[in-house]
Amino acid sequence: MDFELTPELAELQRTVRRLAQDKVAPRAREIDRTGEYPQDLFEVFRDAGLLGLCIPEAYGGSGAGILGLTIAIEEVAKHSNTAALMLLLTRLPTGPVMIAGSEEQKQRYLPGIAAGISRAAFGLSEPQAGSDVAGMRTRAVPDPDRPGGWILSGTKCWMSGVREADWYTVFAKTGDPASRAHDAITAFIVERSWPGVSVGRTDRKMGVRGVDTGELLLDEVRVPPENVIGEVGGFRLAMLGLNAMRPIVAARGIGLAEGALMYATRYVKDPVGDREVRRRDRGGSPPDLPGGLAGRPRQVHEGVGAVPLHGQVPRHRARRPGLGARGPAARRSRLHGGPPHRAVVPGRPAAHHRGGHQPGPAGPHRPGGPGRRPLVGLIRRRPKGPVQ
Ligand SMILES: Cc1cc2nc3c(=O)[nH]c(=O)nc-3n(C[C@H](O)[C@H](O)[C@H](O)COP(=O)(O)OP(=O)(O)OC[C@H]3O[C@@H](n4cnc5c(N)ncnc54)[C@H](O)[C@@H]3O)c2cc1C
Numbered sequence: 040m041d042f043e044l045t046p047e048l049a050e051l052q053r054t055v056r057r058l059a060q061d062k063v064a065p066r067a068r069e070i071d072r073t074g075e076y077p078q079d080l081f082e083v084f085r086d087a088g089l090l091g092l093c094i095p096e097a098y099g100g101s102g103a104g105i106l107g108l109t110i111a112i113e114e115v116a117k118h119s120n121t122a123a124l125m126l127l128l129t130r131l132p133t134g135p136v137m138i139a140g141s142e143e144q145k146q147r148y149l150p151g152i153a154a155g156i157s158r159a160a161f162g163l164s165e166p167q168a169g170s171d172v173a174g175m176r177t178r179a180v181p182d183p184d185r186p187g188g189w190i191l192s193g194t195k196c197w198m199s200g201v202r203e204a205d206w207y208t209v210f211a212k213t214g215d216p217a218s219r220a221h222d223a224i225t226a227f228i229v230e231r232s233w234p235g236v237s238v239g240r241t242d243r244k245m246g247v248r249g250v251d252t253g254e255l256l257l258d259e260v261r262v263p264p265e266n267v268i269g270e271v272g273g274f275r276l277a278m279l280g281l282n283a284m285r286p287i288v289a290a291r292g293i294g295l296a297e298g299a300l301m302y303a304t305r306y307v308k309d310p311v312g313d314r315e316v317r318r319r320d321r322g323g324s325p326p327d328l329p330g331g332l333a334g335r336p337r338q339v340h341e342g343v344g345a346v347p348l349h350g351q352v353p354r355h356r357a358r359r360p361g362l363g364a365r366g367p368a369a370r371r372s373r374l375h376g377g378p379p380h381r382a383v384v385p386g387r388p389a390a391h392h393r394g395g396h397q398p399g400p401a402g403p404h405r406p407g408g409p410g411r412r413p414l415v416g417l418i419r420r421r422p423k424g425p426v427q
Pocket residue numbers: 160161162163164168169170171196197198199200247252
């Protein structure tokens with residue numbers, strides 16, 4: 040199997056890498072701090088044509104497909120998981136429309152996403168039905184006033200981008216609400232502006248701030264027949280849509296991990312330069328690791344491999360005066376959970392031993408002293424006797 044990118048995709052990767060370094064990296068910290076939706080980055084993505092990567096050319100996209108989108112998301116996620124989510128949301132809600140939607144639905148809803156004129160979100164999960172999709176309670180009953188139409192009621196939750204979206208792909212039970220049959224679930228396109236549609240509570244998140252995750256409330260929302268996606272009975276459609284998302288979600292995770300490694304590498308190699316870069320652009324762009332995914336093991340071997348992977352640098356050694364409290368050993372130790380960066384004055388205990396921190400059973404740490412005992416040593420010294 041050939042894993043080489045085509046020239047077009049390689050060019051896409053280079054372009055998005057540059058764009059992410061120039062535009063996304065300097066904004067990442069601020070987005071996480073304020074939690075505000077980064078409209079400026081949405082516009083950057085729009086102008087660069089990234090919002091239509093996964094949308095076919097016939098509907099205004101570039102037709103780069105899932106692979107094109109994963110490449111872009113990996114590059115963006117190196118700097119901001121939130122910005123990567125913005126790209127992901129061009130596929131999650133549009134997937135069912137592309138897979139099973141009518142020609143009219145594709146013409147009506149896809150070009151707006153590709154052009155950055157509209158946004159969409161995906162509503163499958165419910166408070167009591169996460170993995171258990173068949174347990175959903177959002178209900179669709181036939182509209183008595185409109186043949187083929189439906190009336191939707193229920194609450195969707197954890198919906199990414201719920202506040203910014205103009206339309207939603209929503210799954211509801213069209214059959215018996217208690218039924219777990221696959222043909223009891225159907226997908227609909229619901230527009231934000233319709234009566235009965237509102238956004239409920241949004242979640243307070245530890246990360247990926249900037250794109251909301253929250254509830255979509257549906258209160259007797261009338262959905263016309265032309266907004267039913269595919270056949271009535273769409274459990275399989277939900278699964279097909281999610282399956283196509285798996286590499287995209289994985290690309291986000293890989294990009295995030297690559298970014299962490301790049302930032303850590305830059306810091307360990309050159310902390311002063313690293314501080315300068317961060318001061319300059321409040322987020323900075325780490326030097327890229329050449330070679331892509333395939334080159335990673337080699338980089339770890341040649342460069343980052345110099346960093347002990349399990350914090351083997353003894354902490355007392357890293358902090359000891361003369362052995363470089365600010366030196367590479369201290370930085371490596373800190374990278375793997377060592378103490379915070381702090382100058383050590385000879386003859387004076389480290390600041391965190393003067394207050395607050397309670398020394399462990401191995402006794403207080405003194406420069407040159409025994410230091411924190413390794414776990415292995417403690418186990419060996421455990422007194423013999425009956426197990427309590
Ligand atoms: C930040 C964020 C954004 C999200 N965005 C969206 C979105 O845009 N749209 C959307 O629809 N949803 C979204 N979700 C929901 C998400 O995709 C999952 O569906 C949901 O988190 C899983 O449901 P749960 O948390 O109730 O976990 P549960 O379903 O309760 O599962 C908990 C654990 O039990 C395991 N488990 C569940 N069932 C079984 C079983 N039968 N056998 C063995 N193990 C089992 C699961 O693997 C999991 O480890 C989002 C979630 C988060 C956290």
